[in-house]
Amino acid sequence: MNPLRALLALIVFPGLLYALPMGWLMLGSERRIVARLQGRIGPPLSQAFYDFVKLLAKWPVARTRQDALLFTILPLLALGSSLGALALLPVLAPTGSPPGDLVLFVGLMEMAPLCAILAGFASRSIYGEVGATREAFLGISSNVPFLAALLALAYASNSLDLARIVRLAPWAVRAPALLAILCCLPVKLRINPFSVANAEQEILAGPLTEFSGPRLALWELAHAMEWVTLCGLVAVLLVPLHRLSQPVGALAFILASFALVPLLATLAAATARLKLAQATRFLWRWAALASAIAFATAMASRFWRA
Numbered sequence: 001m002n003p004l005r006a007l008l009a010l011i012v013f014p015g016l017l018y019a020l021p022m023g024w025l026m027l028g029s030e031r032r033i034v035a036r037l038q039g040r041i042g043p044p045l046s047q048a049f050y051d052f053v054k055l056l057a058k059w060p061v062a063r064t065r066q067d068a069l070l071f072t073i074l075p076l077l078a079l080g081s082s083l084g085a086l087a088l089l090p091v092l093a094p095t096g097s098p099p100g101d102l103v104l105f106v107g108l109m110e111m112a113p114l115c116a117i118l119a120g121f122a123s124r125s126i127y128g129e130v131g132a133t134r135e136a137f138l139g140i141s142s143n144v145p146f147l148a149a150l151l152a153l154a155y156a157s158n159s160l161d162l163a164r165i166v167r168l169a170p171w172a173v174r175a176p177a178l179l180a181i182l183c184c185l186p187v188k189l190r191i192n193p194f195s196v197a198n199a200e201q202e203i204l205a206g207p208l209t210e211f212s213g214p215r216l217a218l219w220e221l222a223h224a225m226e227w228v229t230l231c232g233l234v235a236v237l238l239v240p241l242h243r244l245s246q247p248v249g250a251l252a253f254i255l256a257s258f259a260l261v262p263l264l265a266t267l268a269a270a271t272a273r274l275k276l277a278q279a280t281r282f283l284w285r286w287a288a289l290a291s292a293i294a295f296a297t298a299m300a301s302r303f304w305r306a
Helices: 003-011 016-037 047-057 065-088 101-109 111-122 126-157 162-168 171-189 213-238 246-270 276-305
Strands: none
Touching: 003 016, 003 065, 016 047, 016 065, 016 213, 016 246, 047 213, 065 101, 065 111, 065 213, 101 111, 101 126, 101 162, 111 126, 111 213, 126 162, 126 171, 126 276, 162 213, 171 213, 171 246, 171 276, 213 246
16 A cells, blocks of 8 residues: 555545544434434434534543543544554555554554553543453453454455455355454444443443543544444455445445444344343353354365365
């Protein structure tokens, strides 16, 4: 990927200029769909944007200089890493990705949950510490099948390049890997039935309880970027973008990404919050089983080709 194309991916599409409105639209749509399924009117689709602007206008709680610096760096790091991971998705140039970008993608994608865990422990709040502990437990339980599914796709494609994985991974491996990734999506997006880390009825906002004003606005923006990036990952694995022209492929990517929102919102509205032990048991049992099937199929396909 040449520098100009990389800059275009980071700033324009699928980067910042696309991700900002799409992230706010995804958050607003998820809230609206959940409300309608529960018999409520719900907020407008633009409510996530209004909340962001309102938080920017509020004055944050006064803190020491060290705490204020840490509380500012963590959401900025989470936001930047999610945006960088989004820019690596092979959308506009599915044949021009940098080598080994799957490793970089995973590292950037996991930076935001790690920052949330650090934010919870740095808040010196019992609610933040409990939320951070739950976030860490769920992160470990979901990352094992999530990373195993990605490794299965990489092994089947004999490459760590996202573009080659998208083009070459056979559907016998891709289907169970996608199932494992979909099982982990509600965990990474912190929605029911895996919203135990930010359960407002129990621990307020979990790791972010002590955040306010512009710093909380940055966390909300980072969460919106997570929605766009994770849904985008499923979209590039599900839709053969390399077979489409760039305008048609970009439109297919947008539609496939947004199509996941009503599915996740329906899941969130139809399920109750699981306990931590129940959530980890589900992930270790079913998501891990799907990723194990994907990995076994990848090994079998490589064996037969050899």
